[in-house]
Amino acid sequence: MNYLHSIGEYFLMLKGTFHRMTKTSVLKSLILKEIDDLIIGSMGIVSFLSFFIGAVVALQTALNLNNPLIPKSLVAYAARQSIVLEFAPTFISIIMAGKVGSYITSSIGSMNVTEQIDALEVMGINSLNYLIFPKIVAMLFYPFVIAISMFLGILGAYTAAVMGGFVPPDIFVQGLQEDFIPFHLVYAFIKTFLFAFILATVPAYHGYYMKGGALEVGEASTTSFVWTSVVIIITNYAVTQLLLS
C-alpha cells in the first residue's frame, strides 16, 4: 500500500514540476548552475571509471581467449559491445545514482528540514518547478557524459589490449568496426535519456517528501540511491526487451 502511495505521489510531483513555471530569467541561471553541478561536476569520476572499466574489459577478454581459433579482433569487438550497450549507459548511471542522486536528495532534503521549501511556497513560488525542473533540463546533457564515457572506455580498452601486447593495433581497430550495428547506439542513447530522467526525479522525490531532521536526510540519500538503482535496472531490462529482442 505504501509503495502504491509513493508511486502516486511521485507522479503527482512530476505533474507539479511542469506546472506554474518560474520566471524565465531565474530558471536560466538555475539550469546553468545545475549543469555545472550535475554534468560538469561528474565528468572527472565518469572519465576515470570509464577508462579503467574499458581497460579491464579488454584485459579480461584477452586473458580468457586461449583458443587459437578465436580471432584476436574479438577483444575489441567484445569491449565495444559491452561498453556501448551496458557499461557506459547502465553502469555509469548506477554510479551517478550514488553521486548525483545523493547530491540531489541531500540538497533538497536539507532545504526541506530548514524550511527553505516552505519559504518558497509562502512567497508564491512553485517549489517543485523551482527545484526539480532545472535538474531535469540539466540532465538532458547527460547523454554527452555517456558519449564521453563510451569513447574513454574504448580508449581504455585499446590502451590495455595494444600496450599490453595482447592485440596488434590494426587488428584492434578492425575488431572495433566488425559487425557494427548503428541501432545499438540509438538503443544506448534512448535508455540514457530515460536514465537521465530517473536520475533527476527519483532522488528529488526522496528529498522533497522526506520528513524529520539531519539524520533523516542521510537516510533519505541512502534510500534514494537504492531506489534509483532499482528503477534504472528495471528500466534497462524493459527497454532492452522492447528494443533489442
Place this chain on the structure above:
Amino acid sequence: MIEVENLHKAFDGEEVLKGIDFKFEKSKTNLIIGQSGSGKSVLLKCMLGLFTPEKGVIKYDGKPYSEFTEDERKDLSKQIGMVFQGGALFDSMTVEENVMFPLKMFTKKQHKENKERVKEVLNRVNLDGNEKKMPSEISGGMQKRVSIARAIVNRPKYLFCDEPNSGLDPKTATVIDNLIQEITHEYDITTIIITHDMNSVLEIGENIAFLKDGVLAWKGDKSQIFKTDDETVTDFVYSSNLFQKVREAQQQGL
C-alpha cells in the same frame, strides 16, 4: 487586517483548531501565544494558505481567502512576508542574494535598482557591510535580521513571524522584537507573531491571542495580560520563575 472566523482544522480526525475567532489588526504587532501543541503554528499555516481549514473563514482586508481566484492568491502571496523560526535563508546564496530573491522573482526592475533596495533594507536592519557573506558565516541573530530584511524587501502588507527570537540570547531577542515592532509601524503593516516568550509579550504585545488546546482562551494586550485573573492565562504567564517572583514581589508591595 486579517480576520479569522470560526476556524476549524483537524489532522487524522483529531481537531487541532476548534473554532478560532480573532482580528489581527493593521499597524499593530499581533501576538499568538500559548503552550506547545496549542495550535499556534497550525493557525499561522492556515492563514498562509499552507493548510486548508475544514471550516471557518479567513478574511484578508475583508475578503474571504476561499473566494480568491488563482491570480488573486498569487498576488496575495507577493504581499506576504514571512520570518521563519530558523530563518530559512537559502544557504547557497549570499546575504544580498537572499534579500534580493523576492525582488528578482516578482519585479521587473533592473539589477541596479534591486541592489539599491537591498542596501536600503539591510541598512534598516543594521546589517550594512554583510552583503557578500554566506548565511553560514553570520550569527543566529544576524540570520534572523536577514530573514526580516527578505520579508520586508517587497514592502508587504502582512508580515508573519514564527518564533522570531527563539534560540537567541535575551538582548538579541529584544533587538529583534523591537525591530519587528518598528517595521510594523513604519510600513503600516499587519504583523502576526507566534511566540512562547513572555519578554516579547511584555515588549511588543499590542494585540494578543492566547490559545489553549485549539481554543482562543483569552485576548487582550500587554497591559491587560499581567492583570487578568483568568487562570489558564496566569498559569502560562507565570510559569517562568522570573515572572513568578515579580508577581510575588508585587503582591508583597515591594
